[in-house]
Amino acid sequence: MKAVVVCALSTDLSGVTLADVDLPARQPGQVLVRVRATSLNFPDLLMTRGEYQMKPDLPFIAGLELAGEVIEADADAPFKPGDRVFGGQKTGAFAEFAAVDAAVLRLIPGNMDFATAAALGAAYGTAWTALVELGGLKAGQWVLVHGASGGVGLAACDLAKALGARVIATTGSPGKVDALKAACNPDAVIVASGRFREDVAAITDGALCDLVYDPVGGDAFDESTRCVAFGGKLLVVGFAGGRIADISTNIPLIKGFSIVGVRAGEYARRFPERGKAIRDAMLALAAEGKLHPHIDRVLPLSRWKDAYEAMARRAVIGKIVLEPEA
């Protein structure tokens, strides 16, 4: 089968190739899935460079989430051949077939298509874990979302709006403002370069934000410590900007806010009941038509490099979906 294989670590994708490899061997507890769609996440890019917290042994098949059809399963598995499923694990999704633990898969709801299911899981699972599960989001609250044009950022904007919150979306790319407004209808958009606390204060009539959702880090995090309301939460989601911020602990004390680390996948693994509850609630909202995963473009798997390069250039609104050729 065709698969995107990381053979060596590289900063320019030179260690990554589309190769013919053996079909994955299905272990007990796993199902074999014919991949129909998969989507790119920032950790996929980091893993080609060895810059992600998880460093799989080389070579490995890239890709952490997929949607497809079950081809083969244990007799007592929760899925049977023909079932439409989505989900994933840290590697193996950018391929024509994947052997996936049944425990991390879910049935695709209703008539949702494969591309939408592949774009939904990681992004909205992260947003839900951060905003709702750990952030305690309530309707009417102000939420500041950084990296709002990206996969987990746009999902957070969409989810927060669906739950009745008021959203200030930020982008570091002025050219994305109109696309961001069209994609998630935020209450305000800020081009977040340098200081933006006064913008946030003006938009919120001085109230500042109950939650800050930060997949960017660095300067965005630093300035966010001035944008979060007393009693609020600063949700640390990632470091797409490349710098991990330092903070003096007197700042959250004096300003009365909490800094909350978000690891959505690990949270679901450690607390499987909560993980299931999050997925169920998310899928129920999706089934009501209240979530709108935004797909920037769909490319054949053979154009994996264009997808990675677009993500590295920050030239994506929402998600890129890759589809193995039929």
Ligand SMILES: NC(=O)c1ccc[n+]([C@@H]2O[C@H](COP(=O)([O-])OP(=O)(O)OC[C@H]3O[C@@H](n4cnc5c(N)ncnc54)[C@H](OP(=O)(O)O)[C@@H]3O)[C@@H](O)[C@H]2O)c1
């Ligand atoms: N904690 C968790 O459980 C969890 C789960 C999934 C992902 N993450 C993390 O969340 C972050 C975003 O992931 P993603 O999949 O949403 O990535 P993405 O789709 O590439 O989005 C990242 C966004 O960050 C902004 N950004 C600001 N500075 C950037 C820079 N120097 N390089 C690239 N982007 C920059 C970009 O928006 P603008 O151009 O508009 O500024 C970009 O759209 C990553 O750090 C990832 O590891 C965390």
